[in-house]
Structures are given as C-alpha cells and as structure tokens.
Amino acid sequence: MNVVFEIDHVSKVYKKGKVKANRDIHFDVLKGEVLGLLGPNGAGKSTLIQQMVAHLAPSEGEIRYEGVNVLKQPKRVAQNVAYYAQEPHTLTSLKVWEALCFTGMLRGIEKKEALRQADELLERFEMTDLRTKQLKHISGGQKRMVGIGTALIGRAPVLIFDEPTNELDPKKRRLVWDLIQERNQEGATVILVTHNVLEAEQVVDRVAVINHGRLFAIDHVSKLKQKVDQRLKFELVSEMGKSDELEHKLATWGEFVKTGENRLRLLIEKQEASRLLDFIVGNPQLPIEEYAVVPPSLEDVYFYIEKEKEHEHVGAASARG
Numbered sequence: 412m413n414v415v416f417e418i419d420h421v422s423k424v425y426k427k428g429k430v431k432a433n434r435d436i437h438f439d440v441l442k443g444e445v446l447g448l449l450g451p452n453g454a455g456k457s458t459l460i461q462q463m464v465a466h467l468a469p470s471e472g473e474i475r476y477e478g479v480n481v482l483k484q485p486k487r488v489a490q491n492v493a494y495y496a497q498e499p500h501t502l503t504s505l506k507v508w509e510a511l512c513f514t515g516m517l518r519g520i521e522k523k524e525a526l527r528q529a530d531e532l533l534e535r536f537e538m539t540d541l542r543t544k545q546l547k548h549i550s551g552g553q554k555r556m557v558g559i560g561t562a563l564i565g566r567a568p569v570l571i572f573d574e575p576t577n578e579l580d581p582k583k584r585r586l587v588w589d590l591i592q593e594r595n596q597e598g599a600t601v602i603l604v605t606h607n608v609l610e611a612e613q614v615v616d617r618v619a620v621i622n623h624g625r626l627f628a629i630d631h632v633s634k635l636k637q638k639v640d641q642r643l644k645f646e647l648v649s650e651m652g653k654s655d656e657l658e659h660k661l662a663t664w665g666e667f668v669k670t671g672e673n674r675l676r677l678l679i680e681k682q683e684a685s686r687l688l689d690f691i692v693g694n695p696q697l698p699i700e701e702y703a704v705v706p707p708s709l710e711d712v713y714f715y716i717e718k719e720k721e722h723e724h725v726g727a728a729s730a731r732g
C-alpha cells in the first residue's frame with residue numbers, strides 16, 4: 412500500500428465549539444515520503460498530529476493508518492508511529508538511558524537491542540557522559556535530543572516530529588536533519604511540523620501548508636515553487652537606520668517586507684527586475700548598502716500562498732456582501 416495515513420475530511424472543535432482548530436482537512440501521507448506541515452502559530456498543525464497518533468478524536472471525519480481508523484488501533488499506532496512532541500518528557504525522574512531503552516521496549520524490541528540502540532544514539536549525539544543522569548538534571552537542548560532519540564529508537568516505520576530542531580544549537584540541528592534524512596533513506600515515512608521553512612526545504616519532498624485550521628496547499632516543493640517562479644526576490648540592505656526612507660523611495664515598485672533591522676525584501680515580476688536594477692544603478696543617492704536578486708525559496712512560497720488565500724477570503728467575503 413502506498414498510502415500510510417488518510418486524513419479524511421477531519422475537523423476538530425475545542426472548547427465546546429469556540430475554537431475550530433481543524434476544518435475539513437483532507438489529504439494522504441504517502442509511504443516513504445518526507446512531508447512537511449507548515450503553518451504559523453495556532454494554525455492547527457499539532458492538533459492534526461495529535462489526531463493522527465490517536466491522542467485526540469476528531470470532531471468530524473476520520474484518520475486511517477494503513478486503512479484502519481487510528482482510534483480503533485491506538486496500540487498498533489503507538490508501536491508503528493514514533494511521535495516527537497513539542498514537550499516530549501513528562502517522566503523527568505527517568506535516567507537518560509532508561510527513557511531511551513524503555514521507549515524502545517514499548518515499541519517492541521528486546522531489552523538488549525534497546526540498550527544497544529540507546530548507546531548508539533547517545534554516541535551519535537555526543538551525549539554518552541549523560542547516560543545515567545536523570546532527565547530533570549540535563550539541559551533543555553539535551554532533553555530535546557533525548558526526545559529525538561526516543562522517536563528514533565526501535566526504528567518505527569513512521570516518524571512524526573513536531574518542531575524537532577527548536578532550542579538546538581546549529582551543530583545539533585544539522586545532526587537531527589541528517590538523522591531524519593538517513594531514516595527516510597532507510598524507508599521510514601517522515602512527517603515534519605516546522606516553522607523553520609528554510610531548513611526544512613533541504614529535507615522535505617512534499618509540503619502541506621495549513622492556516623486557520625484549513626489545508627491551503629499540498630504539493631511537491633518544486634511544484635509549489637513554480638507558483639512564484641515568475642517573480643524574483645530582491646533582498647536589500649539599507650544604510651543604517653534608513654530602511655523606512657528606502658522603502659518610501661522604492662514604494663512604487665511593489666510591496667516590501669521588512670526582514671531585519673536594515674533589511675527589506677521585495678517580490679518582483681521577472682520583466683520588472685532589470686528595470687529596477689537600472690533604477691538602483693542610476694540613483695546612487697538611494698540609501699542602499701547592498702542588494703541581491705535571489706530565486707524563490709520555500710519560505711516565499713509559503714508567504715505567497717498565505718497572501719493568495721487571504722485575498723480569496725476577502726474576495727469571497729465581499730462577494731457575499
């Protein structure tokens with residue numbers, strides 16, 4: 412079977428109808444893919460994931476794992492779908508090796524093999540010296556690595572990570588992405604919830620964009636990029652403290668997004684790009700320190716889809732009068 416999860420018109424309402432966290436979400440997760448779930452805070456990503464692992468029941472619709480409703484097989488789902496939550500540890504008096512080893516055993520592997528895999532992971536994480544420390548006595552980032560380890564131990568066929576690289580230093584982040592890619596190459600299906608679109612871009616095959624509880628788009632990264640391909644990205648660095656002035660002077664070229672203290676970004680049609688370059692070169696008094704034209708990234712796609720959907724929403728609302 413090529414489909415691992417079927418998310419079948421799922422809606423979730425919290426607080427007696429006050430919060431609609433998911434609204435009629437419908438898509439499949441394919442065997443062997445890395446699927447990214449992207450969306451801003453509060454979009455409904457974690458809610459969806461919790462329903463996939465049978466921690467929450469949908470208000471409407473159902474989720475099937477290998478053809479069977481997850482709520483009818485929570486134990487099988489727990490053994491086959493390793494889930495790394497944003498707050499992964501509640502049992503903080505466990506020692507590091509215990510947390511890893513016990514999770515492996517719950518996932519169905521023998522103690523000896525669980526110990527071997529735990530030691531292998533700790534070595535990979537460069538955390539062997541923390542093996543016998545209690546979770547409450549290690550740092551936040553180290554706890555998160557143990558959490559990543561509990562998702563990886565036992566080699567579950569499906570891995571779900573909710574913001575796996577939060578709070579990790581760059582070296583550990585790289586390691587986590589490498590491990591995720593390795594497991595995927597060995598055949599695991601990976602679902603990845605992240606805000607870090609730029610890092611995720613290196614890893615994901617398809618992306619589902621979720622906002623306001625709805626699925627806005629789902630497609631291959633390259634296909635989604637084609638949506639904004641006709642536009643180029645201008646990255647501009649203004650002279651110190653002059654970004655507002657620069658934005659004002661270039662306002663007619665399009666809508667700028669402030670991306671940092673002195674940084675502005677503009678998405679521009681290809682045919683306009685050379686005119687803008689000529690304009691910048693011909694106006695040396697503009698308070699520009701640096702500028703560059705770069706092709707669109709997944710992050711741009713993400714913002715583009717959000718904007719497009721907002722316009723649709725506003726359009727539909729005004730059509731309704």
Ligand SMILES: Nc1ncnc2c1ncn2[C@@H]1O[C@H](COP(=O)(O)OP(=O)(O)OP(=O)(O)O)[C@@H](O)[C@H]1O
Pocket residue numbers: 425426430431432450451452453454455456457458459
């Ligand atoms: N247990 C709960 N009770 C009531 N409302 C909740 C509960 N959990 C989440 N919500 C609400 O549901 C909506 C979706 O939240 P969810 O955590 O699924 O979003 P998210 O996309 O994972 O956000 P983040 O990126 O911030 O983790 C939000 O409005 C949130 O406030």
